[in-house]
Amino acid sequence: MPVHPEPPQLLQQKLLYRGEKFDFDVSALRLPNGSQGDWLCVRHPGGALAVPVTADGKLVLVRQYRFAVQGRLLEFPAGTVEPQESPEVTIKREIAEETGYRAHRWQKLGQFFLAPGYSDEIIYAFLAQDLELLDLPPAQDADEDIETVLMTPQALEQAILNGDAVDAKSICAFFMARAFLNF
Amino acid sequence: MPVHPEPPQLLQQKLLYRGEKFDFDVSALRLPNGSQGDWLCVRHPGGALAVPVTADGKLVLVRQYRFAVQGRLLEFPAGTVEPQESPEVTIKREIAEETGYRAHRWQKLGQFFLAPGYSDEIIYAFLAQDLELLDLPPAQDADEDIETVLMTPQALEQAILNGDAVDAKSICAFFMARAFLNF
Numbered sequence: 092m093p094v095h096p097e098p099p100q101l102l103q104q105k106l107l108y109r110g111e112k113f114d115f116d117v118s119a120l121r122l123p124n125g126s127q128g129d130w131l132c133v134r135h136p137g138g139a140l141a142v143p144v145t146a147d148g149k150l151v152l153v154r155q156y157r158f159a160v161q162g163r164l165l166e167f168p169a170g171t172v173e174p175q176e177s178p179e180v181t182i183k184r185e186i187a188e189e190t191g192y193r194a195h196r197w198q199k200l201g202q203f204f205l206a207p208g209y210s211d212e213i214i215y216a217f218l219a220q221d222l223e224l225l226d227l228p229p230a231q232d233a234d235e236d237i238e239t240v241l242m243t244p245q246a247l248e249q250a251i252l253n254g255d256a257v258d259a260k261s262i263c264a265f266f267m268a269r270a271f272l273n274f
Numbered sequence: 275m276p277v278h279p280e281p282p283q284l285l286q287q288k289l290l291y292r293g294e295k296f297d298f299d300v301s302a303l304r305l306p307n308g309s310q311g312d313w314l315c316v317r318h319p320g321g322a323l324a325v326p327v328t329a330d331g332k333l334v335l336v337r338q339y340r341f342a343v344q345g346r347l348l349e350f351p352a353g354t355v356e357p358q359e360s361p362e363v364t365i366k367r368e369i370a371e372e373t374g375y376r377a378h379r380w381q382k383l384g385q386f387f388l389a390p391g392y393s394d395e396i397i398y399a400f401l402a403q404d405l406e407l408l409d410l411p412p413a414q415d416a417d418e419d420i421e422t423v424l425m426t427p428q429a430l431e432q433a434i435l436n437g438d439a440v441d442a443k444s445i446c447a448f449f450m451a452r453a454f455l456n457f
Contacts, residue, residue: 093440094345108290108300110314113392115298117291120341124419131293132342133316133392157390158303159315162277164390171391203440206388206395207340207347208354209296209316214442236307252453257276257386259397262446270435 093202093213097123112136112171113212135212139182140169140260142200142268143192143219149241151190151222152261156236165240165250166258167265169214178215184229186219190239191228194219200267205260216264218271244274276385276396280306295319295354296395318395321388322361323352323443324369325451326377326402332424334405335444336372339419348423348433349441350448352397361398367412369402373422374411377402383450388443399447401454427457 103119113135121127143151154163170185172178179197186192200216231237242250247265250256268274285302296318304310326334337346353368355361362380369375383399414420425433430448433439451457 093437094343094347096344097339097346098344099341107298108314113314115290115314118341122341122417122419123339126417126419128417130341131291131296131298133389156280156306157387158282158301158305158313159392159394160277160387160390160396161279161281163280164277164387201435201437201440203442203445204340204343204347205442206316206393207343207441209342210389210393211342212389213343234305234309234311236305236309248453252384252450254276254384257384257396258390259386259388259442259446262386262449263442266445266449267435270431 099123102127131209133210133212135171135210136174137172137178137213137215138169138260139172139178139185139215139217140167140264141182141186141194141217141219142167142264143186143190143194143222144268144272145222145241148274149243150247151192152240152242152247153189153237154240164258165256166261169260179217182215182217187225188229188231189235189237191225192222193225195221195223198271200264200271203263214260214263216267218268244269282306285310314392316393316395318354318393319357320355320361320396320398321352321443322355322365322368322398322400323350323447324365324377324400324402325350325383325447326369326373326375326405327455328405328424331457332426333430334373334375335423335425335430336420337423347441348439349444352443362400365400370408371412371414372418372420374408375405376408378404378406381454383447383454386446397443397446399450401451427452
């Protein structure tokens with residue numbers, strides 16, 4: 092855990108929805124400062140994300156349909172960590188499914204919380220290099236609607252600054268990859 | 275909206291929880307690619323965030339208790355947009371409540387989605403300059419447990435890269451502010 096653990100006192104908890112990828116519950120809590128109330132939470136197993144970099148320095152992104160925002164977002168490939176799975180395994184599966192690439196060199200970039208006001212989801216970000224385009228990429232999940240996009244780091248920076256790339260986890264991971272690779 | 279709108283076909287929708295700050299629902303949808311199923315969504319009015327910069331170039335952050343991650347996170351001041359409120363009004367209230375500062379110069383930095391897989395929350399990020407420390411700052415919300423932290427941009431970058439600053443919205447906003455101010 093990337094925080095010093097300081098759990099609240101749990102007074103009561105009610106599962107409101109059990110989903111395929113995450114649950115949603117409401118908890119009556121007493122916080123460390125003594126305040127008491129009900130808090131809602133997405134209970135998520137975490138996500139893994141790759142910043143894939145090609146031999147000629149391009150970044151591999153996906154443009155993906157997202158029902159919640161009713162449109163397509165430019166994102167790095169990512170997916171939900173399955174039960175009993177490590178984030179490293181998750182992201183190797185997801186990068187192949189979403190982009191058709193396999194990476195032969197992996198490094199940890201960091202981790203961060205997406206929406207700590209109401210979700211415990213943590214994203215594990217990795218740098219993926221030595222890419223190989225698979226002859227027979229695995230099938231995408233049936234509900235996914237994704238196309239691959241190659242961009243230079245400079246083009247992605249511009250896309251973030253002018254509002255064409257608006258996915259928080261991808262912006263965070265780009266920040267970390269840039270510091271790591273000095274691009 | 276920062277995306278080209280392409281709404282899914284809504285077949286059915288059920289409100290699972292009506293919260294004080296956001297709702298949670300499940301929708302039966304047909305997506306643009308024809309796939310059909312149930313999707314869960316946090317329906318959120320959006321958030322507003324400030325990157326406050328003091329006259330001597332320090333950033334004003336808060337260390338805030340977050341029940342969902344059971345610990346304290348280093349974040350920029352931010353808050354939920356209230357009904358019939360503009361993000362500009364939200365952030366002026368929140369920066370005073372959370373840090374005790376008022377800013378006399380505001381600029382838009384950008385906007386982004388926090389968790390588009392299951393939330394429609396958008397964050398509106400602003401740069402806040404010409405800061406004045408209020409003699410009588412407004413009271414914090416009763417359930418908030420917050421302390422103010424001043425840091426140089428270099429120290430915040432290090433905190434992000436070594437895993438001490440792990441809040442996605444704050445990392446994204448720092449990325450945008452740095453490009454804007456060239457620090």
